[in-house]
Amino acid sequence: MPLAPLSYLAYNTGMMRDIFFDLETKELLDQNAPDVDAAIRALHMSVGMTWCACHDKQIFHSPAALAEHLLAHERIIGFNNVHFDNAVLAWAPERPVHDTFDPVTGKHTLVKPLPDAPAELKKMLDAKSFDVLADLETRLGHRVGLAALAEGTLGKQKSASGPQAVVWNRIAALLRDKLPYALTDVGDQEGAARINELGAWFQERLEQYCYQDVVLLKKVFESGIANKRVAYIDFEGERRVVRVQWRA
Numbered sequence: 001m002p003l004a005p006l007s008y009l010a011y012n013t014g015m016m017r018d019i020f021f022d023l024e025t026k027e028l029l030d031q032n033a034p035d036v037d038a039a040i041r042a043l044h045m046s047v048g049m050t051w052c053a054c055h056d057k058q059i060f061h062s063p064a065a066l067a068e069h070l071l072a073h074e075r076i077i078g079f080n081n082v083h084f085d086n087a088v089l090a091w092a093p094e095r096p097v098h099d100t101f102d103p104v105t106g107k108h109t110l111v112k113p114l115p116d117a118p119a120e121l122k123k124m125l126d127a128k129s130f131d132v133l134a135d136l137e138t139r140l141g142h143r144v145g146l147a148a149l150a151e152g153t154l155g156k157q158k159s160a161s162g163p164q165a166v167v168w169n170r171i172a173a174l175l176r177d178k179l180p181y182a183l184t185d186v187g188d189q190e191g192a193a194r195i196n197e198l199g200a201w202f203q204e205r206l207e208q209y210c211y212q213d214v215v216l217l218k219k220v221f222e223s224g225i226a227n228k229r230v231a232y233i234d235f236e237g238e239r240r241v242v243r244v245q246w247r248a
């Protein structure tokens with residue numbers, strides 16, 4: 001089966017420009033794992049959110065669909081995406097197959113838009129990625145969190161944390177996939193409906209949190225372009241300015 005040409009990935013409308021994204025995972029990363037890169041590859045995406053001028057806000061539950069959407073853009077902007085998100089996406093096993101129809105020849109062709117080899121997909125994603133954290137780490141010599149960066153640059157605070165997102169996803173899945181059936185089995189339809197509602201509420205919080213990080217990243221990035229500097233709150237609570245040379 002042939003790999004799809006890049007023009008196909010761009011939905012045949014020409015390359016589209018910047019896309020901002022973030023994803024949440026089903027498990028929490030064990031920072032003390034003997035091989036952190038292997039631990040990242042073993043994580044599973046729970047939800048991914050993107051924003052771009054061409055498609056606006058998009059939500060993804062499939063890592064392959066998210067990878068495909070990202071690759072349709074010229075530049076992929078994330079926070080720790082080269083080290084983290086791109087690895088999670090590339091090592092997810094699913095590879096979709098699309099049936100394309102050529103009205104001129106009347107022929108159907110099956111195409112696989114993503115390469116089978118995880119390392120190859122990672123390379124494709126990395127090649128288009130701009131990693132805000134990696135860029136700041138190079139300038140500062142240390143890492144800085146998105147929360148500290150958003151607070152220093154925008155005066156805005158993150159509403160939740162990564163560990164909360166992991167627990168919300170676990171609860172949402174449990175409420176959606178298991179408990180309603182247990183109640184339906186014993187004839188409690190109202191109980192099942194209430195559980196479903198609660199599950200949907202946790203799912204929505206998860207998605208809102210993920211999207212909030214996309215919006216914060218976009219605002220920090222745009223502020224960095226406009227002002228040639230961003231700021232973060234350091235571990236002593238001091239606001240520190242860092243010069244950047246980000247291009248629009």
Ligand SMILES: [Zn+2]
Nearest residue numbers: 016052054055
């Ligand atoms: Zn787009």
